[in-house]
Amino acid sequence: MSAPLRLEGLTVRYPGAPPAIDQLDLTLHEGERAALIGANGAGKSTLLLSLCGLLPITSGRAWIYDTPITPKGIKRARQQVGFVFQDPDDQLFMPTVFEDTLLSARRLGEAGAEARAAEALRRFDLLRLRDRPIHQLSGGEKRLVAIASTLAADPKLLLMDEPSANLDPRGRRRLIEALKRADRAQLIATHDLELALEVCARAFILQGGALVAAGRVAEILSDEAILRRCDLEKPLSLRPCPRCGMTR
Numbered sequence: 384m385s386a387p388l389r390l391e392g393l394t395v396r397y398p399g400a401p402p403a404i405d406q407l408d409l410t411l412h413e414g415e416r417a418a419l420i421g422a423n424g425a426g427k428s429t430l431l432l433s434l435c436g437l438l439p440i441t442s443g444r445a446w447i448y449d450t451p452i453t454p455k456g457i458k459r460a461r462q463q464v465g466f467v468f469q470d471p472d473d474q475l476f477m478p479t480v481f482e483d484t485l486l487s488a489r490r491l492g493e494a495g496a497e498a499r500a501a502e503a504l505r506r507f508d509l510l511r512l513r514d515r516p517i518h519q520l521s522g523g524e525k526r527l528v529a530i531a532s533t534l535a536a537d538p539k540l541l542l543m544d545e546p547s548a549n550l551d552p553r554g555r556r557r558l559i560e561a562l563k564r565a566d567r568a569q570l571i572a573t574h575d576l577e578l579a580l581e582v583c584a585r586a587f588i589l590q591g592g593a594l595v596a597a598g599r600v601a602e603i604l605s606d607e608a609i610l611r612r613c614d615l616e617k618p619l620s621l622r623p624c625p626r627c628g629m630t631r
């Protein structure tokens with residue numbers, strides 16, 4: 384069976400600038416949850432946007448399952464993908480919370496779409512907001528609606544750009560539990576390294592658009608040399624206790 388995501392030498396360049404994604408080789412396996420980690424400007428959003436066909440690939444190749452991400456293949460490739468944008472205002476465009484979620488749930492067909500949309504909202508305690516206009520929501524509420532709406536389509540491959548940004552602790556916990564329950568391939572760009580540790584098995588570290596490390600998430604996030612080189616900090620849960628010196 385083909386991998387949910389495979390990149391070979393993927394390069395993405397904004398006009399007149401050095402590559403924002405530089406010769407990236409990466410494979411995401413079926414059912415695997417991986418974190419995409421890197422400092423501001425490392426290229427995380429650029430990569431995810433290019434995988435959805437929202438930014439052109441300059442060179443190299445990429446596949447979602449067997450479908451190449453090319454101008455011809457992108458429509459079919461995108462049918463397998465659920466994408467949570469870094470900015471929910473780029474994603475939510477229907478007038479109300481329920482209409483946006485329903486539109487997404489309809490990707491699986493008309494039958495049962497209303498029930499699927501309601502269930503997706505219920506999982507994130509969002510039914511109380513169902514008839515609210517999107518533009519009246521708070522930042523965290525928009526983020527959760529964007530996540531619920533994406534999951535309502537039950538995509539085979541989940542690409543998420545900073546899904547926990549702006550969430551309160553309870554919303555973040557609901558997100559973590561939903562991601563752990565969602566038995567599918569997930570690539571999660573995040574600065575929330577504790578989320579990465581809890582949710583993901585693997586991590587890919589980007590710097591200046593290049594892949595500088597890939598491996599088991601706890602090993603990568605314990606590697607002081609890599610973290611220093613990439614302007615990252617060790618997550619608190621991997622640091623020794625300041626009193627007794629023990630690590631968890």
Ligand SMILES: Nc1ncnc2c1ncn2[C@@H]1O[C@H](COP(=O)(O)OP(=O)(O)OP(=O)(O)O)[C@@H](O)[C@H]1O
Nearest residue numbers: 397400403421422423424425426427428429430469
């Ligand atoms: N539209 C654009 N035109 C030119 N350069 C861009 C554009 N968008 C992003 N860049 C540049 O591409 C590089 C990668 O940006 P990108 O948004 O992918 O980073 P990121 O890893 O998602 O950062 P953050 O953690 O801040 O979200 C940065 O140097 C950024 O300045």
Ligand SMILES: [Mg+2]
Nearest residue numbers: 427428429469
């Ligand atoms: Mg980004």
